[in-house]
Amino acid sequence: MQVDQRKCVACSNCVPICPMGAIYIDPAMNRATVNEDECVECFACYRGMSKEHLNPTLVRTIRGFLKLLRIRFDPEPDVCPTDALTEQQLTWPRIVRRAFSDPLVPHESTGVHGRGTEEVKTNDVTGRVNEGEAGFTIEFGRPGVGVRFRDIQKMTMALAPLPITFEKKNPVFTLMSDPATGAIREAILNEKVLSAILELKTTLEHTAQVLRVVEEVAPTLDTIVSIGVATRCDAQGDNLLEPLLKHEGYAVYRGKTNLGLGRRPASATA
Amino acid sequence: MTNTLHRFGAPETFQDDYIVFAMAARGINDQDAPPKLQEFLRLALKHHPINVGNALKGGIYRASQNLTPLAHWHRRDAVDPEEVVKSIDACTTAAAVFGRPADLEAFLVDLRKADLGISINISSLTEEARVCCKRARITRHSVGYSLGFHGDLNLLPDRHVLELSTMCGHGMVSHNFAKKMIDLVKEGRRQPKQAATCLARFCTCGVFNPVRAERMLEEARVGK
DSSP states (O other), X not given: OEEOTTTOOOOOXXXXXXXXXXXXXXXXXXXXXXXXXXXXXXXXXXXXXXXXXOOHHHHHHHHHHHHHTTXXXXXXXXXXXXXXXXXXXXXTTTHHXXXXXXXXXXXXXXXXXXXXXXXXXXXXXXXXXXXXXXXXXXXXXXXXXXXXXXXHHHHHHHHTTSSXXXXXXXXXXXXXXXXXXXXXXXXXXXXXXXXXXEEEEEEGGGHHHHHXXXXXXXXXXXXXXXXXXXXXXXXXXXXXXXXHHHHTTOOOOEEEEEOSOOXXXXXXXX | OHHHHTOOSOGGGGTTOEEEEEEOOTTTSOTTHHHHHHHHHHHHHTTOOSEEEETTTEESSOOOSSOOGGGGTOOOOOOOHHHHHHTOXXXXXXXXXXXXXXXXXXXXXXXXXXXXXXXXXXXXXHHHHHHHHHHTTOOOOEEEEEEEEXXXXXXXXXXXXXXXXXXXXXXXXXXXXXXXXXXXXXTTSSOHHHHHHHHHTTOTTSOOOHHHHHHHHHHHHTTO
């Protein structure tokens, strides 16, 4: 993301909008500037802010006059008055940033927007996670912290030797150079994204072991790790995962419930 | 959806927060998904949703590309929900947010009868979802639990900010902007409802709960 210096009036409305804190007013230029190394190309500023199309010279004059009188204008806080935010052409490997950070961009590997994975949300149709299994969604960078792939790799390499299976229909998996070791492609290790989800599956028996490794590695990373675990319920709608998680000391009170109303069309079933 | 899984807050703060969303499985039952997703939202609109959204086009609260300066004094809060319904023209995720279990339950009954054939999920307190499913005569297929945030928690802001910013799990509501809105409310420069609406505009999926946000902002205002 970039700021058109000819248009920017340094109103600073975009400064707090950036989830990574990458936008600041450069005191030398008195214009908003983007720290490109920290920007994750999420487009929160570009798309989230409403836009006016005012004349920059006029706005600067009015702002300067009010400032002289020490009068603070109190505008709508989510508006860019001169439409100064501009997108830039992204190339490899920087393009990875947008793929993982902008929720409106579908991942090429899965065709799914957002973080690019359906996980248990369509489990009633895909059968991805069965009874007696635990499907993990290990998310890095959330909430609003961001993560570089070198930190994700520390976790993938720690998990790879365990009795698990990485989900193949997952954007992080597609960027692994060696799924057997959990290694991720060298070219993107320094790329920063808003968040990325690693998915894996194991048996309920090994669930606690996986959780222990995640808990051990998480504090060594320069980010936050959000853990989700899912399973399929039995015919009565109950499951063995919940008591297991409680036994391991986790407070499990919030989650998502798949109602089982989806189905495969006859052509797909055949 | 995963972007609603890790909302931050104590259990009692989720009593007015029930997100229901519909999606089709890519390459399996997504062929004729758009009209089913539209039907999902039309059914939702019968039960007083707080917000509805199309993950590809936005919710009822959204940014405007062509504001006039008059917007600083008078601004449209939300678009017509029917506009969101009509915007579904591709395979996407449709979502509706409810504030009362009774509305959720009635919606579930309608969904069961409609038999859309696409996946429907509830993101909420899992026990509340279980009870509502039972009353609607639906047996849970799968459950995904949030185990919260782990690692260096010093990287996180305070709880008021987190309660607001995590209502967009895609991270489009930044911690700094949530903090700014709290400060504007505390300073009396914005009402909680105005601040909540402003935050909701950044959520591209329409799953942000402005009613819960308003309550959070009111609590933050008085330092609760």
